[in-house]
Amino acid sequence: AQSVTQLDSQVPVFEEAPVELRCNYSSSVSVYLFWYVQYPNQGLQLLLKYLSGSTLVKGINGFEAEFNKSQTSFHLRKPSVHISDTAEYFCAVKGTGGFKTIFGAGTRLFVKA
Amino acid sequence: DTAVSQTPKYLVTQMGNDKSIKCEQNLGHDTMYWYKQDSKKFLKIMFSYNNKELIINETVPNRFSPKSPDKAHLNLHINSLELGDSAVYFCASSPPSGGGHEQYFGPGTRLTVT
Numbered sequence A: 001a002q003s004v005t006q007l008d009s010q011v012p013v014f015e016e017a018p019v020e021l022r023c024n025y026s027s028s029v030s031v032y033l034f035w036y037v038q039y040p041n042q043g044l045q046l047l048l049k050y051l052s053g054s055t056l057v058k059g060i061n062g063f064e065a066e067f068n069k070s071q072t073s074f075h076l077r078k079p080s081v082h083i084s085d086t087a088e089y090f091c092a093v094k095g096t097g098g099f100k101t102i103f104g105a106g107t108r109l110f111v112k113a
Numbered sequence B: 001d002t003a004v005s006q007t008p009k010y011l012v013t014q015m016g017n018d019k020s021i022k023c024e025q026n027l028g029h030d031t032m033y034w035y036k037q038d039s040k041k042f043l044k045i046m047f048s049y050n051n052k053e054l055i056i057n058e059t060v061p062n063r064f065s066p067k068s069p070d071k072a073h074l075n076l077h078i079n080s081l082e083l084g085d086s087a088v089y090f091c092a093s094s095p096p097s098g099g100g101h102e103q104y105f106g107p108g109t110r111l112t113v114t
Helices: none
Strands: A002-006 A010-014 A019-021 A023-027 A030-039 A044-050 A056-060 A064-068 A074-076 A087-095 A101-103 A109-113 B003-009 B010-014 B019-025 B031-035 B041-048 B054-056 B063-069 B073-078 B087-094 B109-112
Touching: A002 A087, A002 B010, A010 A019, A019 A109, A023 A030, A023 A087, A030 A074, A044 A064, A044 B073, A044 B087, A074 A087, A074 B041, A087 B041, A109 B073, B003 B087, B010 B019, B019 B031, B019 B087, B031 B073, B054 B063, B073 B087
Parallel strands: A010 A109, B010 B109
Antiparallel strands: A002 A023, A019 A074, A023 A074, A030 A044, A030 A087, A056 A064, A064 A074, A087 A101, A087 A109, B003 B019, B019 B073, B031 B041, B031 B087, B041 B054, B063 B073, B087 B109
């Protein structure tokens, strides 16, 4: 079984500042890792994913994440945020042989002017 | 050209009623899901179908019954609605194994039980 912990429920940040949203996971098997974003009153959409290969993954809207197997982490980063990045961000994990994706509790990123 | 669509977008009903939510995807995916998102944004898997076969059935009351008439459709019927059923319900789909493993979500159905 897998589990996901998003270490911050809310992250307020000023516009053009860098941000890091933290995610730790646990699993007894190999995993795939994902970050999704949910804008108000919308469904989730994929930001980026790690399946294999390079541990630094680049996604849409200037976001990137780094897979750290030894620390079982998959933190999301952006060097300079915009007001439009205000949203809920979900880290998710899926066992490589399974069907079920486990989502974290979400981190609300609030970008202030 | 909506990828995953759900109807209705909003559903307001009284306790004890029966209601259905419909989901369709035009991505050619063979796995579909229902999730429930509560007021704290926590996302919980309810059901999953792969090629019309039920593969995930989490601890969900029997009042909830999914139906997949074909690979492109997954509907959710809820009997005897309760106040605690109020939530946003999301349908999602994912490509066949060997694909990207990510999920594509619909816009959600906000269910309010009064």
